[in-house]
Amino acid sequence: MIKYLLRRLAASIVVLIGVSVLIFLIARVIPGDPARIALGPMASEEQVAQLRAALFLDRPLIAQYVEFARNLLRGDLGVSLYTNRTVTTDLRQFLPATAELVAAASLLMVVIGIPLGVLAGHFRDRWPDHAARLAALLGIVAPSFVWAIILVLVFSYWLDLTPVIGRLSDSIVRPPVTTGFVTVDSLIAGDWAAFKDASWHLVLPAVALSLSGAGQAARLTRANLGETYGRDYIDLARAYGFAGRTIAWKYALRPAMIPTLTILGLDFAAKLGNAFLVEAVFAWPGMARYGVNAILNKDLNAIVGTVLVIGFGFVVINLVIDLFVAYLDPRIRYRAAV
Amino acid sequence: MINRRMLLAWTLALTLCGVAATANAQQRVLRHDESAPGRLDPSKVVDYASSVLAMNVYDTLVNGDPSGGVAPSLAESWTLSADGKVYTFKLKPGVKFHGGGEMTSEDVLFALERTLALNAGYARLFKGVTGTAPDARTVVLTLPAPNAAFLATLVRLPVMQKSLVLKNVKPGNYGDKGDYGEAFLAERDAGSGAYRVVEHNPQEQSVLAKFDGYFGQFATNAPDVVRIRYGVEPATVRTLMARREFEVTSQWIPSEIKRALAETEGMSVISERGAGYFIMPMNTTRPPTDDPHFRRAVALGLDYTALIELMKVTPNFAGAVPITGMLPSGLLGHDKTLPANRRDVAAAKAELAKSKYASNQPIMELIWVGEVPLEEKIGLLVLQNLAEIGIKVNLTKVPWTLLTQQVTKAETTPNMTQRFVSAPYPDPDALISQNHSRYKSTTLKMDWYSDGESDKLIEAALAVTDQGKRRELYGQVQRRLLDATSSIYPFETVATFVKQNYTVAPMLDDTSKGVAVQGGNWMFRTFSVNK
Numbered sequence: 001m002i003k004y005l006l007r008r009l010a011a012s013i014v015v016l017i018g019v020s021v022l023i024f025l026i027a028r029v030i031p032g033d034p035a036r037i038a039l040g041p042m043a044s045e046e047q048v049a050q051l052r053a054a055l056f057l058d059r060p061l062i063a064q065y066v067e068f069a070r071n072l073l074r075g076d077l078g079v080s081l082y083t084n085r086t087v088t089t090d091l092r093q094f095l096p097a098t099a100e101l102v103a104a105a106s107l108l109m110v111v112i113g114i115p116l117g118v119l120a121g122h123f124r125d126r127w128p129d130h131a132a133r134l135a136a137l138l139g140i141v142a143p144s145f146v147w148a149i150i151l152v153l154v155f156s157y158w159l160d161l162t163p164v165i166g167r168l169s170d171s172i173v174r175p176p177v178t179t180g181f182v183t184v185d186s187l188i189a190g191d192w193a194a195f196k197d198a199s200w201h202l203v204l205p206a207v208a209l210s211l212s213g214a215g216q217a218a219r220l221t222r223a224n225l226g227e228t229y230g231r232d233y234i235d236l237a238r239a240y241g242f243a244g245r246t247i248a249w250k251y252a253l254r255p256a257m258i259p260t261l262t263i264l265g266l267d268f269a270a271k272l273g274n275a276f277l278v279e280a281v282f283a284w285p286g287m288a289r290y291g292v293n294a295i296l297n298k299d300l301n302a303i304v305g306t307v308l309v310i311g312f313g314f315v316v317i318n319l320v321i322d323l324f325v326a327y328l329d330p331r332i333r334y335r336a337a338v
Numbered sequence: 339m340i341n342r343r344m345l346l347a348w349t350l351a352l353t354l355c356g357v358a359a360t361a362n363a364q365q366r367v368l369r370h371d372e373s374a375p376g377r378l379d380p381s382k383v384v385d386y387a388s389s390v391l392a393m394n395v396y397d398t399l400v401n402g403d404p405s406g407g408v409a410p411s412l413a414e415s416w417t418l419s420a421d422g423k424v425y426t427f428k429l430k431p432g433v434k435f436h437g438g439g440e441m442t443s444e445d446v447l448f449a450l451e452r453t454l455a456l457n458a459g460y461a462r463l464f465k466g467v468t469g470t471a472p473d474a475r476t477v478v479l480t481l482p483a484p485n486a487a488f489l490a491t492l493v494r495l496p497v498m499q500k501s502l503v504l505k506n507v508k509p510g511n512y513g514d515k516g517d518y519g520e521a522f523l524a525e526r527d528a529g530s531g532a533y534r535v536v537e538h539n540p541q542e543q544s545v546l547a548k549f550d551g552y553f554g555q556f557a558t559n560a561p562d563v564v565r566i567r568y569g570v571e572p573a574t575v576r577t578l579m580a581r582r583e584f585e586v587t588s589q590w591i592p593s594e595i596k597r598a599l600a601e602t603e604g605m606s607v608i609s610e611r612g613a614g615y616f617i618m619p620m621n622t623t624r625p626p627t628d629d630p631h632f633r634r635a636v637a638l639g640l641d642y643t644a645l646i647e648l649m650k651v652t653p654n655f656a657g658a659v660p661i662t663g664m665l666p667s668g669l670l671g672h673d674k675t676l677p678a679n680r681r682d683v684a685a686a687k688a689e690l691a692k693s694k695y696a697s698n699q700p701i702m703e704l705i706w707v708g709e710v711p712l713e714e715k716i717g718l719l720v721l722q723n724l725a726e727i728g729i730k731v732n733l734t735k736v737p738w739t740l741l742t743q744q745v746t747k748a749e750t751t752p753n754m755t756q757r758f759v760s761a762p763y764p765d766p767d768a769l770i771s772q773n774h775s776r777y778k779s780t781t782l783k784m785d786w787y788s789d790g791e792s793d794k795l796i797e798a799a800l801a802v803t804d805q806g807k808r809r810e811l812y813g814q815v816q817r818r819l820l821d822a823t824s825s826i827y828p829f830e831t832v833a834t835f836v837k838q839n840y841t842v843a844p845m846l847d848d849t850s851k852g853v854a855v856q857g858g859n860w861m862f863r864t865f866s867v868n869k
Contacts, residue, residue: 041742041782047457051458083375093541149573156577286541296737296739
């Protein structure tokens with residue numbers, strides 16, 4: 001297992017180097033001069049040239065990459081021309097906001113999606129199955145930002161129940177930053193009012209972001225459960241007289257979960273970048289929105305920094321999923337060992 | 339029984355006192371949104387949001403004046419030498435910085451030196467300017483050449499506390515000045531303005547708090563706290579306004595939402611005008627817009643009344659007004675006697691017949707910037723107007739970044755583009771100089787039109803201090819450029835916002851009190867929140 005882990009780690013480093021080269025080149029192919037965009041149309045040619053030199057944009061691509069890699073090794077991603085701060089400062093501030101949102105959405109995906117899938121799989125072709133499939137379909141057909149707007153309209157505009165923007169109400173003092181997750185930080189600080197408020201702010205964006213993934217999880221779980229239910233050992237369990245619930249949750253779900261977990265894990269990493277529309281609707285100060293704004297403003301350092309973080313997220317999640325799947329399925333552990 | 343009554347009375351009295359105390363302690367908050375994040379560093383201001391921040395957090399030697407010129411601010415008086423090159427400013431005494439300490443002439447010079455060293459923002463306006471400080475309250479600024487717009491450009495030189503900035507420098511590219519406080523001023527302030535920065539998160543919001551040591555006056559019920567939210571979706575702004583969780587919207591939300599909000603009880607539309615226009619430059623080097631007859635045909639073919647109608651926020655509230663010439667009504671040189679825009683289909687067809695493309699006409703490419711949806715509507719109207727006179731138009735959406743690249747070469751600049759422009763400082767030079775040939779290859783000069791005589795006139799108008807003479811020279815520039823029809827100026831823009839009626843914004847409520855400076859009407863100390 002350790003050999004397997006080391007092999008995967010080595011592969012991950014290669015992937016990250018590849019991502020850094022690729023995004024470094026792609027960012028430079030996006031049309032527009034970052035210096036001119038940052039300085040505005042009234043800046044003189046001399047001002048633009050000076051900024052281009054400061055950003056090393058007047059050097060050959062290879063020299064630019066060497067400079068970038070050298071700084072990266074020192075943990076320096078450069079300055080964002082969009083926010084005017086170092087990219088590391090920005091990411092430190094914005095990543096936890098997105099991570100908190102995506103974590104809450106992923107939790108909801110599991111909590112809503114998997115039971116819905118189990119329900120549908122267990123009562124296949126009966127009314128609970130039809131109802132669950134319809135609910136799953138509804139989650140998938142509308143993009144998350146449409147759900148975001150619908151939820152705001154219903155719960156904030158008409159019913160006036162939930163907050164509309166941000167992570168905390170203006171009247172609440174933000175707890176000291178420990179993890180960057182406001183809910184967790186407020187718990188650490190023992191500030192229940194802040195915890196309640198932060199959780200309340202998290203509800204709508206997390207629900208909006210989770211619905212498509214929950215639908216996907218439900219459909220996958222249902223399909224895989226259907227396949228598992230056809231296996232001999234399930235018939236054996238039935239013959240032994242195990243209760244239907246026990247068969248579903250204890251014997252059928254575990255093997256059926258492997259593809260679902262893989263997809264959910266990748267969805268988690270993908271949401272780090274894809275959450276931007278939900279972040280835009282709820283004015284959520286997250287990294288996904290930062291990344292999109294960086295692209296629109298051709299903020300080279302911020303683009304590269306954001307993509308590297310998302311790439312790193314994918315690599316880590318992939319690794320975790322592989323280990324978890326290996327834990328769930330002994331055959332994979334065995335194959336990895338030999 | 340008496341004891342019980344007394345107890346009840348005391349309880350009631352204490353409760354009322356508590357309520358009163360809470361009400362007193364309650365802060366007046368002004369909440370507003372802007373599309374792009376404001377840059378906090380005063381030497382790097384280039385856009386509207388950053389201008390609003392700078393004008394509230396920092397002070398300048400002079401401010402914009404509703405009369406069209408400038409009014410004293412940090413400088414209580416000034417004199418100009420006979421050769422027009424040396425300005426001597428007497429500073430107001432007792433101006434305090436947010437970080438403690440009093441403002442002196444050293445701080446003014448430091449602001450100038452830092453702006454020139456960083457060479458960002460509006461640094462080009464001060465190129466070649468040098469300064470000395472004979473005493474703590476006197477600043478002498480020497481210009482390389484006489485510059486009639488210089489006083490006006492000073493609204494773009496925010497003064498910062500030298501000692502605080504230097505105390506917070508980090509290693510950087512500016513020799514013994516390190517990073518010149520770039521990292522510090524990206525998140526903190528060193529100003530003396532009416533508001534100090536409490537929080538600045540470029541992705542979320544800037545929070546400003548009233549500065550009690552401010553030398554100027556605050557309006558009655560001026561906001562104690564100002565929250566400027568960045569990048570809030572228009573639909574979300576609408577919800578926040580409906581819930582009374584926002585006091586004033588930005589100008590960037592779509593007209594439909596402004597209209598819906600304006601029709602809501604307790605809200606109304608406010609505006610600023612006189613400092614901006616809408617321009618449609620035509621590339622004079624590419625077919626078919628390289629032909630002056632073709633360009634005149636386009637100009638005569640546009641329905642300006644319909645364009646202005648399209649800009650309306652409500653049936654009674656204009657988002658644009660007719661313009662004559664190239665200068666908006668709030669600036670010197672605005673000339674009502676210049677020919678007004680008019681649609682004349684017959685004349686347009688006659689001009690088209692005279693053009694070299696009368697028989698074999700290439701398709702004209704008109705672009706709209708993806709980040710400004712309103713430009714698509716304008717583009718569609720133009721497309722329809724020009725189809726009526728037989729001009730074929732290809733309307734294309736391009737992102738701003740792509741346009742900035744396209745305009746660097748004449749051969750890749752589209753035939754016709756669109757742009758909303760506003761004056762960064764209260765002087766006609768701020769707008770008319772954008773027609774100077776030196777701005778070719780930028781989004782300011784997308785017509786690629788060269789006219790040496792116009793360049794000379796623009797430079798001459800800057801070198802004379804007599805305002806009558808300047809007006810005359812700007813009149814000549816406008817006539818020459820309008821005759822060439824290298825760009826069309828369809829209307830003067832009226833920036834519109836929606837506010838809660840319990841909010842008073844004097845410079846926006848009454849446009850005659852406004853100043854012709856980008857962001858200059860958002861002095862929060864003049865606002866009142868009567869909630």
